[in-house]
Amino acid sequence: EAGVTQSPTHLIKTRGQQATLRCSPISGHTSVYWYQQALGLGLQFLLWYDEGEERNRGNFPPRFSGRQFPNYSSELNVNALELEDSALYLCASSSYIGGNSNQPQHFGDGTRLSIL
């Protein structure tokens, strides 16, 4: 079974540009979560998509946005890039059976975004 795949592996941008990161969840998973892992700040939650809808977002400005497609893949868009946006962006997916049968999140290897 293929795991969570993310592309590109590495992305280099300059300040003010826009970046698009992509994620394909594990087959059968309907939820996609985006996290930022910046040096010294740990893993912080960005966005949660489920069944095509944005369900929740973390404490990040509106220039971080995204969407989920009908095939459950997702993309994260970051506008007006700033130097502090340099980080590893991780995507995770999970499935939901019902009741308290929540399944764990499985992660991809991330996209390393470098802002020059």
Add this chain to the structure above:
Amino acid sequence: QKEVEQDPGPLSVPEGAIVSLNCTYSNSAFQYFMWYRQYSRKGPELLMYTYSSGNKEDGRFTAQVDKSSKYISLFIRDSQPSDSATYLCAMRTGRRALTFGSGTRLQVQP
């Protein structure tokens, strides 16, 4: 104060040692508890996933959850150099996103 506290280490042990990793948390609403292992330049890999208080064992790994003390642990028996990585505790309520500890860097010396 962070919702989840984890000693960043680094923790250095000799090969074959028993490793104990711990996290404390403040949010009593957390229901699901996880341990992930992250190698350099890779994404977190799920090691253990628990829902309730108690112990769960999987091979050389044992996870403990004490909800009354808001304390979780991961034990690694017979540690190997290949266990050298950063270990992240994580927890959540329902289907919400994970709240992570800062991670403990482990080095197992051959």
